[in-house]
Amino acid sequence: MPGRDQELGSYYVGVDVGTGSVRAALVDQRGILLAFADQPINQWEPQFNHHEQSSEDIWVACCIVTKKVVQGIDLNQIRGLGFDATCSLVVLDKQFHPLPVNHEGDSHRNIIMWLDHRAVNQVHRINETKHSVLQYVGGVMSVEMQAPKLLWLKENLRETCWDKAGHFFDLPDFLSWKATGVTARSLCSLVCKWTYSAEKGWDDSFWKMVGLEDLVADNYSKIGNQVLPPGTSLGNGLTPEAAKDLGLPAGIAVAASLIDAHAGGLGVIGADVRGHGLACEGQPVTSRLAIICGTSSCHMGISKNPIFVPGVWGPYFSAMVPGFWLNEGGQSVTGKLIDHMVQGHAAFPELQAKATARCQSIYAYLNSHLDLIKKTQPVGFLTVDLHVWPDFHGNRSPLADLTLKGMVTGLKLSQDLDDLAILYLATVQAIAFGTRLIIEAMESAGHSISTLFLCGGLGKNPLFVQMHADITGMPVVLSQEVESVLVGAAILGACASGDFASVQEAMARMSKVGKVVFPRREDKRVLPGNFWELMKSTGMGPGQVSRQIVTEKRLLRPSVSPIFSGVYFRVQKWH
Ligand SMILES: Nc1ncnc2c1ncn2[C@@H]1O[C@H](COP(=O)(O)OP(=O)(O)O)[C@@H](O)[C@H]1O
Ligand SMILES: O=C(CO)[C@H](O)[C@H](O)COP(=O)(O)O
Numbered sequence: 001m002p003g004r005d006q007e008l009g010s011y012y013v014g015v016d017v018g019t020g021s022v023r024a025a026l027v028d029q030r031g032i033l034l035a036f037a038d039q040p041i042n043q044w045e046p047q048f049n050h051h052e053q054s055s056e057d058i059w060v061a062c063c064i065v066t067k068k069v070v071q072g073i074d075l076n077q078i079r080g081l082g083f084d085a086t087c088s089l090v091v092l093d094k095q096f097h098p099l100p101v102n103h104e105g106d107s108h109r110n111i112i113m114w115l116d117h118r119a120v121n122q123v124h125r126i127n128e129t130k131h132s133v134l135q136y137v138g139g140v141m142s143v144e145m146q147a148p149k150l151l152w153l154k155e156n157l158r159e160t161c162w163d164k165a166g167h168f169f170d171l172p173d174f175l176s177w178k179a180t181g182v183t184a185r186s187l188c189s190l191v192c193k194w195t196y197s198a199e200k201g202w203d204d205s206f207w208k209m210v211g212l213e214d215l216v217a218d219n220y221s222k223i224g225n226q227v228l229p230p231g232t233s234l235g236n237g238l239t240p241e242a243a244k245d246l247g248l249p250a251g252i253a254v255a256a257s258l259i260d261a262h263a264g265g266l267g268v269i270g271a272d273v274r275g276h277g278l279a280c281e282g283q284p285v286t287s288r289l290a291i292i293c294g295t296s297s298c299h300m301g302i303s304k305n306p307i308f309v310p311g312v313w314g315p316y317f318s319a320m321v322p323g324f325w326l327n328e329g330g331q332s333v334t335g336k337l338i339d340h341m342v343q344g345h346a347a348f349p350e351l352q353a354k355a356t357a358r359c360q361s362i363y364a365y366l367n368s369h370l371d372l373i374k375k376t377q378p379v380g381f382l383t384v385d386l387h388v389w390p391d392f393h394g395n396r397s398p399l400a401d402l403t404l405k406g407m408v409t410g411l412k413l414s415q416d417l418d419d420l421a422i423l424y425l426a427t428v429q430a431i432a433f434g435t436r437l438i439i440e441a442m443e444s445a446g447h448s449i450s451t452l453f454l455c456g457g458l459g460k461n462p463l464f465v466q467m468h469a470d471i472t473g474m475p476v477v478l479s480q481e482v483e484s485v486l487v488g489a490a491i492l493g494a495c496a497s498g499d500f501a502s503v504q505e506a507m508a509r510m511s512k513v514g515k516v517v518f519p520r521r522e523d524k525r526v527l528p529g530n531f532w533e534l535m536k537s538t539g540m541g542p543g544q545v546s547r548q549i550v551t552e553k554r555l556l557r558p559s560v561s562p563i564f565s566g567v568y569f570r571v572q573k574w575h
Contacts, residue, residue, distance in 0.1 A: 010079045010499055013069065013248065014489030015062055017085035017171060018260060018457075019043070019113070019295040019336075022058060024065035025483055026073065027490035029499065031510030033481050037068035044109050046102055049120075051113035055090050055098055058111075058171070059178055059245070067247035079499055080253040081179065081238060081246075082231075082492025084263030084485060085171040087193045088113045089149050092174075094166030101153065105160055111171065112149045115296070115332055115393065117402060119148035122155070126210050133195040133206045138312045140400040144332065146170065146193045150212055150223075168215075168223050170194070172257035179242045179254045182235040185224035186256045191319045192328070193259070194223065198317040201227075228256040229322060231495030231503050255496035261298030261328065262320040263488030265290035268453040268479050269300070269321070270507030276516050278475055279450040285321070287450045289442075291435065291468070292485065293458035295336045299329035299397070299438050301447050309445040311398035312438065322503050327447070329397040329438035334431050335458050337392055337406075341427045342366070346415040354417075367463045369421045378520070379463075380429065380470065382422050386410035388430040398441035428464050432471035439472060452476045455484035462517075469519040480514035487511060 009028065016023045020043070026035040039061040044052040070078065089112040091099045098110035112118070123143040127134065134141055141147065146168070154162045169177065170189035177183050190196035195206055202225075207216050219225045228234070233253045243250035258266065269290045273281050280287045290300040299312075302324040306315035314327040333340070342348060342362065355365035370379050391399075392406030408426075412419070439449055454476050458464045469476045481487050491506045500506040 009077055010497070011073065011077050012079060012490040012493035012497065013066055013081045014263075014486040014491075014493060015066060015081070015083045015175070016260060016263065016483075016485045016489050017041075017058055017062070017083070017175065018485075019086055019115070022061035022065055023483065023486055024062070024069045025486040025490060026069040026078075027487060027494075027510070029494065029509065031481060031487050031490070031512060033483060033486065034073075035069040035071075036483060036486070037065040039064045043113065046104065046109075049117040050102070051116040052101060052109040053088060053111040053113055054108050055092075055110055055171075055174055056108065058085075059175075062175065063245045063247070070247055075249045078248060078252055080255065080493030080495075080497030081248065082255040082263075082489040082494075082496065083172055083175040083179070083257040084260045084489045084492075085175055085257070086114045087144075087146075087189060087259045088171040089146050090167075090169040090171055090174040091153070091161060091165055092167040092169070093164045096167060099161045099164055101157070101161060103157070112153075114144050115336075116149065117143050117394070119143055119152040120402065122151040123148035123402075126151070129209050131203075131206050131209055133197075133203055135308060136195070136197070136315065138314065138327075138397070138400060139308075139310050142313070142396060142400070143394075143402050144396070147195065147206075147210060147212065150215070151210060154212065154214075165222065170259070172259055173224070176234055176254060176257045179238055179246070180234040180236070181239050183224070184226040184228050184234060184256065186230050186258065187227050188230050188258045188262050188319045190224060190227055191316045192262075192313070192326075196224075196227065229318060230256050230258045230262070230320075231492045231506075232256040233496040233498070253493065253496035253498070255492035258320070258488065258492060260294075260485055261292040261300060261330075262326075263492070264292035264298070264455045264485040265300040265320045265488065266491050266503065266507055267481075267484035267486070267488030267511055268455050268477070269302075269511070270504065271453070271477070271479065271511040271513045272508065273451075273477070273513055276477075276513055278477070278516065283450060286324070287448055289439065289447075289449045289452050291452055291454045292456045293334055293454060293464070294456040295333070296396075297331045297334040297431065297435065297456075297458070299435065299442075301327045301329070301442050301449060303327070303447065307442075307446045309398070309442050309447075311400040312441055312445075313397070321507070327442060329442060331390065331431060331434050331438075332396045333390075333393040335456075337390055337431070338363075338424065338427055338458075338464075340392065341388075342420065342424055345420045345423065347417045347420040350417055351420060363461050363463075366421050366424050367461070369417065370425055370463070373418055373421065379425065380467075383426040383429060386422055386426045388423070388426045390427065390430040390434055397438050425463070428461075428467050429471065431464075432467040435468060436472050439474075450474065453479075455479060455482075459484075465517050466520070469517045473519050475519065476517045477513055478515045478517065480512035482514075484511070
């Protein structure tokens with residue numbers, strides 16, 4: 001039962017640091033957002049596959065948005081603060097000042113972002129060790145995890161960064177340190193991105209085998225030797241200095257943090273589904289898959305016992321829902337890929353002008369344009385001879401191969417608005433097929449999933465959601481609160497405040513079903529024409545497909561728009 005305080009309107013602040021922006025919300029104990037603010041953050045790409053940010057920029061953005069969401073309320077009603085962020089690597093010296101992660105020596109840029117792929121050589125050597133910790137990241141460590149990036153810093157920025165470093169933080173943990181002065185790390189970030197084991201702690205043999213033995217020194221002081229479950233209250237709460245920065249009361253509870261996808265999972269997966277005609281009603285929560293779709297897409301499935309899924313990260317214990325194991329599938333670029341395909345098309349300026357004239361987002365305009373040109377056929381039929389392979393930034397899951405590239409087949413000489421709309425649709429469908437491959441890999445290993453719970457920026461795109469339902473054949477639940485990741489962050493603050501006895505209790509109280517999108521069975525007939533079905537129809541499993549770029553004279557030259565290169569491909573059995 002909620003305590004007396006809750007009757008007076010206890011509020012919690014959630015802060016979500018995504019790739020492109022920082023968001024904050026003021027959330028009540030029912031999970032209702034009373035205020036929302038967002039603030040863009042800078043990203044630098046000094047060279048291909050190097051993606052950097054600034055922890056100082058991000059903290060300033062956090063302060064801007066938190067002040068906005070608490071304007072006009074009685075600050076004494078704020079009971080707790082929770083952070084989530086992307087799993088980017090923050091580098092500080094022994095006095096907690098930023099250090100450069102670049103050859104330019106620019107210490108303002110002290111973050112290697114989650115999608116940075118600079119450490120290809122390092123991750124290859126780490127995977128060559130076949131160390132036992134790798135079985136807990138799907139068998140293959142991702143270049144996007146922290147050990148490869150740490151090794152890159154040691155091997156490439158020895159004097160200007162590595163030797164001066166005092167603290168390496170996952171971004172969510174940097175934020176909770178900045179708020180409390182406590183250097184404890186969250187179990188979530190260390191288990192998921194650093195190879196820490198909830199049962200056994202650090203594995204010295206791994207760090208020594210990969211050449212990072214210096215991190216073992218001083219009992220892992222640089223990467224964390226106090227590890228707390230997400231939602232645990234940190235130290236004495238918000239420091240006076242941070243309180244002044246954020247415009248919040250000093251001493252309020254601050255929670256051990258979560259990675260953004262995991263916060264999204266907490267924000268959606270515990271909702272009461274009674275009365276919605278869903279297969280997961282009355283089923284265990286393990287029948288629910290949370291998909292957090294923003295710049296990337298993360299597929300979060302939980303189980304009571306560890307499930308080892310080749311090419312899917314995990315199993316991670318208590319990294320999202322306490323007491324459950326977590327497998328995390330993923331597609332490194334989804335929103336980013338859609339933006340890339342649309343903005344790089346020759347007809348994009350025309351799209352922009354027409355969407356602006358109609359006061360619509362470019363995606364709302366594209367969705368309505370598809371409805372216009374589909375005529376009487378199901379919209380999915382429009383891509384019957386245009387296909388996209390979405391691995392423009394490698395394949396995170398289930399192929400776990402960073403060398404894979406993207407592909408478009410079926411291009412014509414025309415590049416008008418119709419062509420752009422159909423390419424956009426094919427990209428959205430390819431992402432949904434990628435989700436289906438991940439679900440199939442998870443179910444082959446032992447998961448039993450019946451319902452998708454989707455959130456993130458792409459959850460605001462009705463076509464994206466409908467294609468996920470149609471192509472996976474599963475209903476997609478959208479939360480009552482669109483900003484579900486922020487609800488997840490607020491759940492952390494609510495738990496740290498002591499207003500809820502557990503994360504599970506807060507999840508049940510604070511996440512609510514909004515809309516359910518069911519698959520349109522009648523549209524299934526057009527999907528077998530899709531490239532992915534073609535691939536599957538040849539008896540290929542995802543791991544067997546190889547693409548042979550035909551080097552004969554038939555190779556199409558890159559089309560006018562540099563991002564589209566028409567290529568022939570031949571799908572053949574992997575010998
Ligand atoms: N209203 C919308 N309609 C369609 N797509 C959207 C909408 N809002 C955001 N997006 C897409 O969602 C992605 C960003 O999602 P978001 O969750 O904000 O990302 P992140 O957490 O990675 O910063 C972008 O690709 C953007 O184009
Ligand atoms: O690897 C991650 C989660 O495990 C990254 O944090 C996530 O992929 C990036 O999130 P977003 O797409 O919302 O920016």
